[in-house]
Amino acid sequence: MTSSTLTGPAAPAAPVRHRPVGRALQGWLYATPTAAFVGVLFVLPLLLVMLMSASRWPLLSGYQGWNLPANYSRAVSNRFFVDSVVFTVKYTVLATVLLIALGLGLALLVQESTRWKGLLRTAFLVPSALGLASASLLFYVLYSPFAGPFAPIMERMGATFLGTPDAALWSTLFLIVWRYAGFYMLLMLVGLQAVPADVYEAARIDGAGRWQTFRHITLPLLRPTLALCTVLCVTGSLLAFEQFYILTKGGPDNSTISVVQLIYTVAFQGQNDLGVAAALSVLVLGVLVLVNVLQIRAFSRPEER
Amino acid sequence: MTAQLSRAAASASPSRSTGRAPATSVAGLVLRTPYWVFTGGLAVIFLYPLVWTAVASVSPHPGTSQVDGWGFGNYRALADYQAGIWQYLANSAFVSLLTVALTLVVSTLGGYAFARFSFPGRDALFLVTLAILMVPYATLLIPLYVLLTQVGLQNSLVGLALVLTMFQLPFSTFMMRISFEAVPRELDEAAMVDGCSTFTALRRVLLPAVKPGLITVGLFAFLAAWNDFMAPLILINDSDRMTLPLAVSNLRGQVQGVVDYGATEAGVVVLALPCIVLFLLLQRHYVRGFMSGALKG
Numbered sequence: 001m002t003s004s005t006l007t008g009p010a011a012p013a014a015p016v017r018h019r020p021v022g023r024a025l026q027g028w029l030y031a032t033p034t035a036a037f038v039g040v041l042f043v044l045p046l047l048l049v050m051l052m053s054a055s056r057w058p059l060l061s062g063y064q065g066w067n068l069p070a071n072y073s074r075a076v077s078n079r080f081f082v083d084s085v086v087f088t089v090k091y092t093v094l095a096t097v098l099l100i101a102l103g104l105g106l107a108l109l110v111q112e113s114t115r116w117k118g119l120l121r122t123a124f125l126v127p128s129a130l131g132l133a134s135a136s137l138l139f140y141v142l143y144s145p146f147a148g149p150f151a152p153i154m155e156r157m158g159a160t161f162l163g164t165p166d167a168a169l170w171s172t173l174f175l176i177v178w179r180y181a182g183f184y185m186l187l188m189l190v191g192l193q194a195v196p197a198d199v200y201e202a203a204r205i206d207g208a209g210r211w212q213t214f215r216h217i218t219l220p221l222l223r224p225t226l227a228l229c230t231v232l233c234v235t236g237s238l239l240a241f242e243q244f245y246i247l248t249k250g251g252p253d254n255s256t257i258s259v260v261q262l263i264y265t266v267a268f269q270g271q272n273d274l275g276v277a278a279a280l281s282v283l284v285l286g287v288l289v290l291v292n293v294l295q296i297r298a299f300s301r302p303e304e305r
Numbered sequence: 306m307t308a309q310l311s312r313a314a315a316s317a318s319p320s321r322s323t324g325r326a327p328a329t330s331v332a333g334l335v336l337r338t339p340y341w342v343f344t345g346g347l348a349v350i351f352l353y354p355l356v357w358t359a360v361a362s363v364s365p366h367p368g369t370s371q372v373d374g375w376g377f378g379n380y381r382a383l384a385d386y387q388a389g390i391w392q393y394l395a396n397s398a399f400v401s402l403l404t405v406a407l408t409l410v411v412s413t414l415g416g417y418a419f420a421r422f423s424f425p426g427r428d429a430l431f432l433v434t435l436a437i438l439m440v441p442y443a444t445l446l447i448p449l450y451v452l453l454t455q456v457g458l459q460n461s462l463v464g465l466a467l468v469l470t471m472f473q474l475p476f477s478t479f480m481m482r483i484s485f486e487a488v489p490r491e492l493d494e495a496a497m498v499d500g501c502s503t504f505t506a507l508r509r510v511l512l513p514a515v516k517p518g519l520i521t522v523g524l525f526a527f528l529a530a531w532n533d534f535m536a537p538l539i540l541i542n543d544s545d546r547m548t549l550p551l552a553v554s555n556l557r558g559q560v561q562g563v564v565d566y567g568a569t570e571a572g573v574v575v576l577a578l579p580c581i582v583l584f585l586l587l588q589r590h591y592v593r594g595f596m597s598g599a600l601k602g
Contacts, residue, residue, distance in 0.1 A: 026503055027422025031430060034415035034478060038434050041471035045448035046440065052448060062451070109344060116344075122588065123348040126355065129584035129591075131532020133550040134576040137569060138358050140557070147366060147566035149357055178354065186592060239441050242534050246554055263443045268539065274447055281444035288441060 052278035059272035071279035078266065078276070084257045091169065091258065092237035095176055099233050100226065102177060103184025108214075110185070111192055121189075125182035132179060136246035139175045143247075165255035168248045172256065175243060180236075184229055191225025192218070227299035231292060238288060259284055355577065362570035369567025379567035383575070386556055386568065388545035390575065396462060397531060397549040403466035404530035405523050408473045412522055413515075415474075416481025417507055421493070431478070438475045446539045453540065460542045468540065469530045477522040480594065484518030485511065521590045528580055549576055 053071050056064035075081065106124055110117040127135065142148050143161035154160060161171040195218065203213045219226075241260040244250060250257040257265075259280070267277035362379050365371055371378035384390045418424070419431055449468055450459060458464030488511060496506040512519075537548045547555070553572030557564045584591055 023422055024424040027418045027424035030414045030418035033411040035430055037411055037471050037474060041468060042437050045445050045452060048448035049444055120344055120348055123351050126581060127351060129580040130577050131550060133534035134573055137553055138354055138573045141566050141569050142354055144566055260443045267447055277447055281447055284441050285444045
């Protein structure tokens with residue numbers, strides 16, 4: 001209704017192409033809800049977190065004055081800071097390698113469309129409909145030494161899923177692969193579909209074997225997809241939270257604390273220091289932007305040459 | 306040689322297997338047995354955790370609320386937990402539906418603006434909207450906690466839905482923009498020649514044309530809001546305003562540190578069931594959501 005009053009005066013002069021100023025105004029009107037959400041709930045908090053990281057800001061009392069480097073030095077000297085950074089990087093590398101390799105493997109396995117392969121795709125994809133929190137809760141029970149289905153076997157072997165740092169890491173990685181492999185398979189399938197069939201045909205006629213075709217045709221042509229998957233996977237893994245908060249609870253012996261979990265702990269559990277948590281968040285944001293820029297550059301270099 | 310054979314056998318495309326079809330009937334079957342076992346095994350690995358949880362939630366197990374025989378004892382325990390499962394289900398449903406509604410309205414109007422109008426600041430606004438994806442969740446939730454407290458929307462389900470809608474905007478705005486761009490301009494211009502306003506053209510002519518995009522956006526918004534854990538963890542304090550994932554997570558470690566695994570299984574089933582049903586019903590739209598993102602990179 002607002003728009004009809006706006007187009008009204010323009011109608012007699014130009015019935016189809018409206019006056020540019022009127023069009024621009026209407027465009028802004030339609031974009032206003034987006035601008036409001038983005039401005040109030042994204043840009044404003046982003047500015048606020050910068051301010052918070054430079055101020056004393058306890059959880060309950062709010063702004064207590066400027067203290068610029070203090071939050072950052074306190075963040076870096078937190079006793080879990082180095083451990084959580086090392087652990088998060090280790091987890092990110094492992095998760096990315098596993099998910100990219102398995103995503104691609106599954107995609108190659110179900111590439112052609114037959115009834116059976118359609119069923120396989122659905123089976124691989126179903127876990128990705130679950131929330132990460134639900135999946136973590138599911139595996140929390142599955143891995144349990146009391147209620148899990150593998151409890152008797154594990155007891156006989158004298159092992160646990162979450163009892164040692166290494167076991168906890170690999171158990172979490174299994175959960176993540178289970179939850180996300182289908183997702184990356186889907187992205188890879190989209191990439192594979194973009195490779196024209198006659199390229200494969202030409203390679204076959206030239207006598208290229210299966211491995212040669214994969215190595216010299218599929219992989220190079222899949223480069224943009226691999227880049228996208230790597231960026232998504234690295235970003236997601238660096239920000240891991242639910243799987244460690246719910247499944248391992250950071251244990252055993254604080255060996256599986258991720259950086260985001262540290263932020264949450266500093267902000268809301270015990271220390272209640274939003275200033276230091278904000279400083280950590282800004283550091284994570286900086287690293288994330290840097291990593292993404294580097295990755296995009298690394299993956300796009302050959303095409304530019 | 307074997308590679309080619311199995312490739313021909315594995316592919317359904319007739320062009321590759323012409324002339325080879327009769328030879329593969331028996332030999333192919335033998336050759337393919339490992340393939341069936343391998344892929345079938347993989348499918349079992351992916352489905353087993355879900356099936357096991359569903360079965361375990363209704364089967365007897367010592368130390369749970371379902372000790373003798375099969376039944377819904379674990380679900381009854383879940384129903385009696387704190388504010389009760391119905392309260393948490395209602396909270397989750399409210400937040401999810403409000404998020405879906407807000408996301409649909411905001412991204413439809415926004416996508417229409419980005420696709421059909423040129424106005425100063427258009428590209429900047431679109432870029433900033435996409436930039437939401439680049440910023441860590443936690444980086445935004447901490448200042449959002451402070452901001453929402455200032456305006457009385459912290460510890461509120463409406464505030465939570467507003468935040469979740471904002472996190473949906475990069476995907477949904479992008480999706481609606483390309484949906485509108487895929488519709489020929491002649492369609493809405495013809496409607497405007499007939500005297501429709503831009504809003505009427507949007508409502509009567511364009512909305513039916515972008516319906517698949519709307520379903521995809523709505524589906525993703527629902528799954529994200531229903532499953533979100535970190536936003537309610539930070540923004541909601543009162544136990545009777547918690548959403549379902551938070552309530553089920555808190556279920557553990559209640560009674561003197563003893564975890565009620567049975568009720569947790571039941572909780573996971575209640576959490577997962579709507580997602581899996583929606584996924585199976587709308588698989589096509591789910592897949593398209595990923596494809597649009599992957600194509601544009």
